Amino acid sequence: MSFRSDFVAVVAAYSAVIGGIALYVSLLGRKQRLLGEQIAHLRGLLDGGHGGARR
Amino acid sequence: MKRNLLIALFLPMMTWALYQALVLAPTEQQLGDSQRIFYVHVPCAWLGFAGFLVVAIAGGLFLATGRERYDRVAQAACEVGVLFTTLVLVTGPIWAKNDWGLFWTWDARLTSTFVLWLLYVGYLMLRSNAVDPVRARKLLAVYGIIACLNVPFVYMSIMWFRTQHPAAVVGPRGGGISPEMRVALYANLAALLLLFVDLIARRTRLLAVEDELLALCAEVES
Numbered sequence: 001m002s003f004r005s006d007f008v009a010v011v012a013a014y015s016a017v018i019g020g021i022a023l024y025v026s027l028l029g030r031k032q033r034l035l036g037e038q039i040a041h042l043r044g045l046l047d048g049g050h051g052g053a054r055r
Numbered sequence: 056m057k058r059n060l061l062i063a064l065f066l067p068m069m070t071w072a073l074y075q076a077l078v079l080a081p082t083e084q085q086l087g088d089s090q091r092i093f094y095v096h097v098p099c100a101w102l103g104f105a106g107f108l109v110v111a112i113a114g115g116l117f118l119a120t121g122r123e124r125y126d127r128v129a130q131a132a133c134e135v136g137v138l139f140t141t142l143v144l145v146t147g148p149i150w151a152k153n154d155w156g157l158f159w160t161w162d163a164r165l166t167s168t169f170v171l172w173l174l175y176v177g178y179l180m181l182r183s184n185a186v187d188p189v190r191a192r193k194l195l196a197v198y199g200i201i202a203c204l205n206v207p208f209v210y211m212s213i214m215w216f217r218t219q220h221p222a223a224v225v226g227p228r229g230g231g232i233s234p235e236m237r238v239a240l241y242a243n244l245a246a247l248l249l250l251f252v253d254l255i256a257r258r259t260r261l262l263a264v265e266d267e268l269l270a271l272c273a274e275v276e277s
Contacts, residue, residue, distance in 0.1 A: 006088035009153040010077070013092040013146040017099065020142050021250065024134075028257055035264045042271040 061253035065246060072242035080239040092150040094236075097225075098244040099142040100168075102251045104206050106136020107175060109255070111203035114196030123266070124259075126192050129199055131258035133178050135251060140172045155219060163216035167209040174202040 076094035083090035109132035117125035147165070148158040159165065178198055185191030213220055224232050225240065232240070 005153055009089045009149050010091050013149045014073070014077075014095060016145045016149070017095045017142050020138065020145070024138050024254070028254075028261060032261055032264070035261065035268055039264070039268055039271060042268070042275055045275055046271070 058256075061249050061256070065249040065253065068242070068246040068249060072239070072246040075235075075239040075242045080236050081233060083236075086154055089150055089153040092146055094239045094243045095247075096143060096146045096150060097240060098247045099139045099146065101244065102247055103136050103140035103143055103171075104210065105251065106132045106139060106255075107171070107199075107203050107206050110136065110175070110178070110199040114199035117196045118193065123192075124263075126196065127259045127262040127266075128255065129196065130179075130182060130262060131255045133175050133199065134258055135254045137172065137175050137179065138254075139247075139251070140168065140175070143168065144172060160219050162218040162220060163212040164209065164218045164220035167205065167212050171202075171205045171209050174205060178202065 072094075076091055080091065080094065082088055110129045113125045113129035113132060116122070117129060147168075151160075152158045178195060181198070182191065182195055185195075212218065213222055225237070
């Protein structure tokens with residue numbers, strides 16, 4: 001097998017692993033942020049004021 | 056700080072593991088440099104299996120105790136298991152195309168891994184579309200235990216059937232690899248294991264926050 005195709009395969013595989021993990025971590029972070037905003041908003045409503053994050 | 060300890064350990068560990076795999080490990084004589092994919096492909100497969108094992112154990116504990124925490128752990132482990140198995144199903148064909156000349160063949164190991172992945176994607180889809188979440192939790196706990204029976208089948212498939220997939224090179228029946236290759240393999244396994252535990256812990260906490268949000272919604276409506 002040529003050096004070129006070996007190199008491309010290794011780069012593609014390692015990029016897929018790092019990219020896949022980074023995508024999942026960023027989705028978790030986004031979800032965490034959204035949940036935090038929604039909880040702050042609801043707590044604001046429960047406290048009778050308009051506190052908390054607005055969407 | 057405590058919550059970020061695992062990820063703080065993971066980053067230098069993964070850097071060292073990648074250095075071992077891409078630079079220090081010797082080039083395999085027959086397969087060439089593409090064999091370096093092995094150092095992430097195999098740990099991802101083992102961690103995928105581990106994730107599904109956690110789903111079954113947490114599901115069993117949920118059925119036995121009724122504690123919601125175990126159900127959250129099962130869901131988190133399933134997502135992380137699917138993530139790692141997806142990485143196996145992506146890196147495997149890249150390596151296969153280079154060495155076998157084709158991305159995919161329906162042999163026992165590849166097919167059973169794909170079925171395993173489908174079973175747990177199905178688990179996640181059922182959970183997200185459940186009409187009665189309380190009843191679904193119990194049913195999914197049973198589903199997770201039954202689906203886990205496919206894990207030993209996937210693992211043993213290369214011994215039970217003639218497959219295109221290479222035979223095991225580590226473990227009691229393994230063909231053996233050089234000490235430098237072994238270091239690279241276990242370094243990647245250790246780094247990805249830290250990430251695996253961290254991701255399950257983070258996702259479990261996030262699921263608890265989701266439950267808190269549902270409770271708050273109910274409180275606001277009432």
